[in-house]
Amino acid sequence: MLRLALKMLMGDRAKYAGLIFGITFTSFLVTFAFSYFCGFMTRGFALIAENPVANVWVMDPAVESPEQTINLPDSALNRVRSIEGVNAAWPLALSTAVARFPNGRFQPFQVICADDATLAGVPALKDGASPAMLRAPDAVIVDPGGTDGKLETPILKSDQWPSGEPHLNAPTRELAVGDELLINDRRVLIRARSDALPRYPPLPLLYTTFPNCARILLPEPHLLTFVLATAAPGVFPSDLAARIHDRTGLKARSSEDFKADTVRWFLINSEDVGDIAAMLSLAMSVGFGVTGVMLYMFTNESLKQYAVLKAMGASSRLLLTMILAQAGLCALLGTGLGLGLCGIVGQLAIDQANYPFRMMWFTPVVGAVMVLLVSLVAAAISARPVLKLEPGVVFAGR
Amino acid sequence: MESTHNAAAPEEQFAVQCRGVTKSYGTGDARVLALRGIDLDVRPGELLMLVGPSGCGKTTLISVITAILSQDSGNCEVLGRDLQAMNKKERTRFRGSSIGFVFQFFNLLPALNALENVSVPLLINGQSRGSAETRAREVLAEVDLGTRLRSLPAQLSGGQQQRVAISRALVHDPKLIVCDEPTSNLDHDTGRSVMTILRGIAKSPGRALIVVTHDPRIFEFADRIAHMDDGKIIDVVDGKNRERTQ
Numbered sequence: 208m209l210r211l212a213l214k215m216l217m218g219d220r221a222k223y224a225g226l227i228f229g230i231t232f233t234s235f236l237v238t239f240a241f242s243y244f245c246g247f248m249t250r251g252f253a254l255i256a257e258n259p260v261a262n263v264w265v266m267d268p269a270v271e272s273p274e275q276t277i278n279l280p281d282s283a284l285n286r287v288r289s290i291e292g293v294n295a296a297w298p299l300a301l302s303t304a305v306a307r308f309p310n311g312r313f314q315p316f317q318v319i320c321a322d323d324a325t326l327a328g329v330p331a332l333k334d335g336a337s338p339a340m341l342r343a344p345d346a347v348i349v350d351p352g353g354t355d356g357k358l359e360t361p362i363l364k365s366d367q368w369p370s371g372e373p374h375l376n377a378p379t380r381e382l383a384v385g386d387e388l389l390i391n392d393r394r395v396l397i398r399a400r401s402d403a404l405p406r407y408p409p410l411p412l413l414y415t416t417f418p419n420c421a422r423i424l425l426p427e428p429h430l431l432t433f434v435l436a437t438a439a440p441g442v443f444p445s446d447l448a449a450r451i452h453d454r455t456g457l458k459a460r461s462s463e464d465f466k467a468d469t470v471r472w473f474l475i476n477s478e479d480v481g482d483i484a485a486m487l488s489l490a491m492s493v494g495f496g497v498t499g500v501m502l503y504m505f506t507n508e509s510l511k512q513y514a515v516l517k518a519m520g521a522s523s524r525l526l527l528t529m530i531l532a533q534a535g536l537c538a539l540l541g542t543g544l545g546l547g548l549c550g551i552v553g554q555l556a557i558d559q560a561n562y563p564f565r566m567m568w569f570t571p572v573v574g575a576v577m578v579l580l581v582s583l584v585a586a587a588i589s590a591r592p593v594l595k596l597e598p599g600v601v602f603a604g605r
Numbered sequence: 606m607e608s609t610h611n612a613a614a615p616e617e618q619f620a621v622q623c624r625g626v627t628k629s630y631g632t633g634d635a636r637v638l639a640l641r642g643i644d645l646d647v648r649p650g651e652l653l654m655l656v657g658p659s660g661c662g663k664t665t666l667i668s669v670i671t672a673i674l675s676q677d678s679g680n681c682e683v684l685g686r687d688l689q690a691m692n693k694k695e696r697t698r699f700r701g702s703s704i705g706f707v708f709q710f711f712n713l714l715p716a717l718n719a720l721e722n723v724s725v726p727l728l729i730n731g732q733s734r735g736s737a738e739t740r741a742r743e744v745l746a747e748v749d750l751g752t753r754l755r756s757l758p759a760q761l762s763g764g765q766q767q768r769v770a771i772s773r774a775l776v777h778d779p780k781l782i783v784c785d786e787p788t789s790n791l792d793h794d795t796g797r798s799v800m801t802i803l804r805g806i807a808k809s810p811g812r813a814l815i816v817v818t819h820d821p822r823i824f825e826f827a828d829r830i831a832h833m834d835d836g837k838i839i840d841v842v843d844g845k846n847r848e849r850t851q
Contacts, residue, residue, distance in 0.1 A: 208725075208728050208729065210734070211714075211717060211721060211724075211725065211728065214716050214717055214721065215714060215716045215717065216716075217716065218714075218715060218716015218717070219715075219716065511712070512712075512714055512715075515708070515712045515714070516725070516729070517697075518671070518673060518700070518706055519700070519701060519706060519725065519726050519729055519773075520697055520698065520699075520700045520701015520702065520704075520726070520729050520730070521697075521701070521729050522694070522697050522698075523697075525729065597673070597674075598673050599664065599668040599673045599674060601706075601708055601712055601785075602664045602667065602668065602708070602709075602785045602817075
């Protein structure tokens with residue numbers, strides 16, 4: 208009978224196609240929305256992901272994410288280095304600075320100060336540039352940091368650093384190696400462009416060394432935001448983090464824990480994330496509504512056929528099994544197509560528009576489970592009139 | 606109570622034996638008495654036609670006889686089984702194994718071909734697909750549809766569809782077949798050919814047919830005709846000479 212149930216389903220090609228399309232759409236929408244959300248969150252902890260060598264991040268006890276930080280005393284680096292189980296430790300500082308472009312326009316940047324000894328924390332550079340060039344005075348690396356069209360400088364030399372009025376409307380091109388910026392009245396020279404991970408919220412990035420940071424940033428009492436450490440062989444990062452916290456009183460988190468903290472911080476503190484989550488919830492609700500209504504309508508429109516089967520002695524259990532089989536097949540096909548479509552569209556969105564899309568292992572699983580669940584619930588709801596159906600309706604007089 | 610059943614010998618077995626069957630719908634002021642004490646016997650090998658105006662209770666009566674509805678009072682034995690004594694599951698199983706249906710609008714499942722449609726009762730009764738299709742093929746051949754096994758209902762004429770429906774009603778060898786207006790959607794000739802088939806079926810040993818109809822052109826195929834009005838059987842006549850049988 209299950210084979211016949213599936214034939215009944217596929218017999219009405221238009222409805223069947225509509226049902227599959229509806230579930231595919233829902234599956235696509237749910238998984239895409241979820242992957243989009245994961246993409247945002249991943250960008251939120253891009254700084255942590257960008258430093259894969261570091262097992263442990265040490266910071267001020269009040270810091271909960273790289274998004275909102277306060278600096279540590281300079282002594283923190285040596286204190287961490289002195290702890291048993293630390294294989295290596297190096298500093299990393301974050302700051303913000305407003306950079307002026309040669310035409311007079313300006314743009315806030317996140318300034319990332321890397322250890323000048325190891326240059327750890329400097330991302331991969333474009334055009335084969337060597338990170339060592341950062342050691343030159345006033346050398347910086349710039350990166351769009353997930354922004355688009357924010358790093359523009361005048362094409363013509365005559366529009367750069369004009370002596371009179373700024374040339375704000377001069378035609379521009381993208382910043383390139385050799386261009387200059389002005390930060391706190393100090394000129395910096397772009398020595399390379401990087402392929403850093405895009406950030407959330409998007410903000411152009413400027414990498415340089417600690418000595419250069421000290422020169423271009425406004426004077427601060429301390430210039431140390433994080434101490435990054437690697438655990439000695441055989442030492443678990445979480446154990447090392449606990450030990451560092453016990454010995455120094457500073458907050459220390461393993462990389463994975465710090466990523467999780469960051470996601471939590473965004474979920475709690477970012478209004479944008481709340482808006483995105485609300486929008487995604489709405490999209491998911493619409494998708495689920497579409498799936499549920501279509502499945503319900505399909506079963507409802509076949510009531511007469513079920514009445515015939517019931518009159519001929521089909522038990523309620525058999526009819527329920529048939530409906531669940533139909534819903535299950537539609538859900539499986541629709542989910543599969545939706546996930547495939549989501550993967551293709553997501554990859555296109557990444558390639559073409561640098562879209563914050565990240566299909567992690569659990570996003571298709573969650574999407575599929577939710578769509579299957581909704582399909583089964585809708586099937587169960589639509590089965591109710593079938594089970595309540597009085598088979599006498601098949602007679603002409605009824 | 607008006608008695609409209611045949612005087613039967615005490616040892617006589619009936620395919621259907623109803624005594625004082627009542628059935629109502631709704632409650633309070635909205636209560637409608639659809640059956641008002643029906644007495645009816647149908648013998649094996651008999652084709653009984655049930656006729657009467659719309660709303661007279663024909664459909665309710667066949668719903669009770671086929672264990673689709675429960676009567677409010679009275680007794681109804683079908684193929685020797687007391688329907689009132691059965692629970693819902695048993696009634697469903699009984700219907701599936703012992704009763705065949707032919708509907709006015711054929712009610713074939715549109716997505717299934719003739720062979721699959723005819724297999725359905727056997728599959729419902731738990732037979733394997735292979736044996737169900739073998740038997741369905743045989744029955745379809747008997748009604749001259751052996752060459753249209755893979756045709757969908759939409760690809761068949763009205764008469765062919767009704768023959769598929771008859772095959773479906775017969776395939777599991779039920780002892781009672783209930784036909785609801787089997788010829789009302791067919792032209793005269795096709796209707797007669799369908800009735801000829803049904804008449805032949807009724808003559809099979811131990812099998813009885815109840816045909817609900819408005820179509821006077823087919824009365825000649827009946828062994829007896831029971832006239833219903835206002836929830837009662839008012840008259841039962843012989844199908845051939847139209848003489849009252851009780």
